[in-house]
Amino acid sequence: MSAFEAAGLTRSYQLEGVTVDALRGVDLTIGDGEFAAIVGPSGSGKSTLMHLLGCLDRPTSGVLRVGGVDVSTLDDTQLAELRNRMIGFVFQSFHLLARTSALDNVALPLVYRGVAKADRRKRARAALEAVGLAHRLDHRPSQMSGGEQQRVAIARALVGDPQVVLADEPTGNLDTRNGEEVMGLLERLNADQGVAIVLVTHEAEVANRARRQIHVRDGLIERDVA
Amino acid sequence: MRTAEAFRMALEALRVNRLRSALTMLGVIIGVSAVVILVAIGTGAKDAIEDEISGLGSNIILVVPGQLNFQAAPTQSRLDLSDVNYVRRVVGDPSRVTVSVQSGENIRVGRNEAFVTVVGTDENIPNVFERPLKRGRYLTETDVDTRRRVAVLGSEVSQQLFGDLDPVGRQATIAGVRFRVVGVYEKVGATFGVARDRETHIPVTTAQRLLGVQRVNGIAIGASGPDVIDSLGQKVVDALTSRYPDEKFSAVTQTQLLGTIGTVLGMLTGVLAAIAGISLLVGGVGVSNIMLVSVRERTKEIGLRKALGARQRDVLGQFLIEAVLLTTIGGTIGIALGIGGSLLIEALSPVPASITLWSILLAFGVSAVVGVFFGVAPARRAGRLDPVVALRAE
Numbered sequence A: 001m002s003a004f005e006a007a008g009l010t011r012s013y014q015l016e017g018v019t020v021d022a023l024r025g026v027d028l029t030i031g032d033g034e035f036a037a038i039v040g041p042s043g044s045g046k047s048t049l050m051h052l053l054g055c056l057d058r059p060t061s062g063v064l065r066v067g068g069v070d071v072s073t074l075d076d077t078q079l080a081e082l083r084n085r086m087i088g089f090v091f092q093s094f095h096l097l098a099r100t101s102a103l104d105n106v107a108l109p110l111v112y113r114g115v116a117k118a119d120r121r122k123r124a125r126a127a128l129e130a131v132g133l134a135h136r137l138d139h140r141p142s143q144m145s146g147g148e149q150q151r152v153a154i155a156r157a158l159v160g161d162p163q164v165v166l167a168d169e170p171t172g173n174l175d176t177r178n179g180e181e182v183m184g185l186l187e188r189l190n191a192d193q194g195v196a197i198v199l200v201t202h203e204a205e206v207a208n209r210a211r212r213q214i215h216v217r218d219g220l221i222e223r224d225v226a
Numbered sequence B: 001m002r003t004a005e006a007f008r009m010a011l012e013a014l015r016v017n018r019l020r021s022a023l024t025m026l027g028v029i030i031g032v033s034a035v036v037i038l039v040a041i042g043t044g045a046k047d048a049i050e051d052e053i054s055g056l057g058s059n060i061i062l063v064v065p066g067q068l069n070f071q072a073a074p075t076q077s078r079l080d081l082s083d084v085n086y087v088r089r090v091v092g093d094p095s096r097v098t099v100s101v102q103s104g105e106n107i108r109v110g111r112n113e114a115f116v117t118v119v120g121t122d123e124n125i126p127n128v129f130e131r132p133l134k135r136g137r138y139l140t141e142t143d144v145d146t147r148r149r150v151a152v153l154g155s156e157v158s159q160q161l162f163g164d165l166d167p168v169g170r171q172a173t174i175a176g177v178r179f180r181v182v183g184v185y186e187k188v189g190a191t192f193g194v195a196r197d198r199e200t201h202i203p204v205t206t207a208q209r210l211l212g213v214q215r216v217n218g219i220a221i222g223a224s225g226p227d228v229i230d231s232l233g234q235k236v237v238d239a240l241t242s243r244y245p246d247e248k249f250s251a252v253t254q255t256q257l258l259g260t261i262g263t264v265l266g267m268l269t270g271v272l273a274a275i276a277g278i279s280l281l282v283g284g285v286g287v288s289n290i291m292l293v294s295v296r297e298r299t300k301e302i303g304l305r306k307a308l309g310a311r312q313r314d315v316l317g318q319f320l321i322e323a324v325l326l327t328t329i330g331g332t333i334g335i336a337l338g339i340g341g342s343l344l345i346e347a348l349s350p351v352p353a354s355i356t357l358w359s360i361l362l363a364f365g366v367s368a369v370v371g372v373f374f375g376v377a378p379a380r381r382a383g384r385l386d387p388v389v390a391l392r393a394e
C-alpha cells in the first residue's frame, strides 16, 4: 500500500480577485517507507503540496488518498484524527509551544489522542531519548539551541508512531552541523522504523541524501528521480 | 481530549499570562463584588426596617385621623376620649385599645434635665405594643381614672435623669409639674427614627390637662390575630366615618407598612443589583476582548495544535474553558471581596449588611454565564481557524 496517492491535484488561491494556481495538476505516489525530497524554486508550490499531503488543507480538485483513504470523504474532525494517527510534522521554524517543557511539547499529539498522562510522559521521554535529548526533558524552547529545538520537534513528530513524517525545510534554520544531525535522525527513523519521510528542501546536499528527488516547478512535477 | 486535560491546559495558559489574566478578571471581580455588597446592603436595610416594625409588637393597627397620603398636610385630630371609648366598643375588647397624646416637654430631676417625648396613654400599652418593663409597673386604669401624676420612663430617659439609681418612687418634674416615677421600660430601640427609649409615659387624662388639650393624636389597636387585622382596621375606620361623615380616618397596619417598605426596598435592591450587573456585563465584554486578542496572538499555536490532531471542538473547548475560568475565578474572588466588603461596611458604618446566599449563587452563576456568553465568539473563531493559514501566520 502507498502512503500517498495523488492524481490531478490542484490548489488555487483567490487573492483580491486574482487566482493564483499554486498547484496545477500533480500526480504523485509515495510508497510506505520511502524517503523522498521535494525540491524546486521558491514559490513553486512545495509547501502547498506538503500541506495537502499532510491533510492540513484540501485540494481545489483532484484526488488524494492517504493510507488508501480518499481524504475528500473525511470531514474536518476525521482529518484531524487522521493527522494525529498517521502523520508527523516537522517545520522549518520548529513550531514548539513557548513556555512549555520539551517533554510536554513532545507529548502534545498524544493529548489529542486521549492517552493518559503517565503513559504520555513515558512515551514522550522515550521519544526524546531517541533524539538524544534525555537530558533536556524540562527545558523550554527558549533554553535550547536551534538544533535541539528541531530535535524536540522530531521527537514530537515520531511520538505517535506515524506512518509518514512530513518535514518542510527541516534544516532551513540550522547550521551545517545541526542540519547534519537532523538529517541523520530522519534517516535513522526511516531505516530503523520504516517511517516514510517526505521533506522539502532548497539544499542540494540535503536532497541528495534522499533516495528520491521530486522536482517541482510552477505547480507541476517537472522531474521525479529515484 | 479529556475534560481534565482541557482544564489543565486552560489554567496553564492563564498562568503563563498572569498579569493579563488578572487585569481581565478585574472587571468581573469588581462587578461581582459590587453585586454582593449592594445586595447585602439593600437586604440589610430591608431586614433592619422589618425588624423595627415587628419590634413594635405584633398585629398592631394604628388609627389616625385624615387620609394616609404622603403628599397631604397632616390633618388636625378631632378625636377625643369619647371616640376612644367608642372604638373600644367597636373592637369589643377594650383592653386591646390604647391611645396616645404626644408632646415634646422638658423633664427635670434635681439638676438633671432632658427634653423628651411625653406620651399620654393608658394601662393597655402592654396589650398592644411590645414594651417590656425593667422596673416598677405599667400605668393602671386607676392612674388614668384619677388623673394621677405618675410616669413610666423610657430606658434612656431614666439613665439620663437618674444614672444608675433606681428611679421608681422618686420625683421628676415634667413641664413644671411634679410626677412620681412608677416604672422604667426596657430598652427597645428606635422605630422609624422615633426614639422610643426617649419617651415618658403618663396617664392620658393627666397629659390632656398638662397640655391643655381635649384631643388624642391616635388610637392603637392590638388585633387578636394576623388574619383579622385588615377586617378589624376597616371596621374601625367605617365606624368612625359613620360617626363623623365629613372626616376621613385611616388604619395603618404593620402588614401594610412592611409591604410598602418591603416593595420599595426590594425595588431599590433590584436597581442596585442591576447597576452592579451592568458592571459585570462590562467585565464580560473585557473578557471577550482579551480572548479575541489572545486568539489572534496564538494563531500559530492553534495551527500547530490542529496539525498535531486537535479537532475543532478541542480548540473551541480550550478557549471557552479559558474564558469561563477567567470569569469564575474572577467571580470567586469577587464573592470573597464582596463578603469581606459587606462585613467591613457593617463593622465600620451604621449601614446594616446582610449577605444572602442567593446573591452569591447568582453572582457566581452570572459570571459563569458571562464567561460562556462572551467566550463563545472568540473560542469559535479559534476553533474554525484554518490550520494552514494559522501555520503560515508569522
Ligand SMILES: Nc1ncnc2c1ncn2[C@@H]1O[C@H](COP(=O)(O)OP(=O)(O)OP(=O)(O)O)[C@@H](O)[C@H]1O
Pocket: A013, A014, A015, A020, A021, A022, A040, A041, A042, A043, A044, A045, A046, A047, A048, A049
Ligand atoms: N494563502 C495563500 N494565498 C494566496 N497565495 C498563496 C497562499 N499560499 C501560497 N500562495 C502562493 O502559492 C504559491 C506557492 O506557494 P508555496 O508556499 O507552496 O511555495 P514554496 O514552493 O513552498 O516556496 P518557498 O520555497 O519559498 O517556501 C506562491 O506563489 C504563493 O504566493
Ligand SMILES: [Mg+2]
Pocket: A046, A047, A048, A168
Ligand atoms: Mg515553502
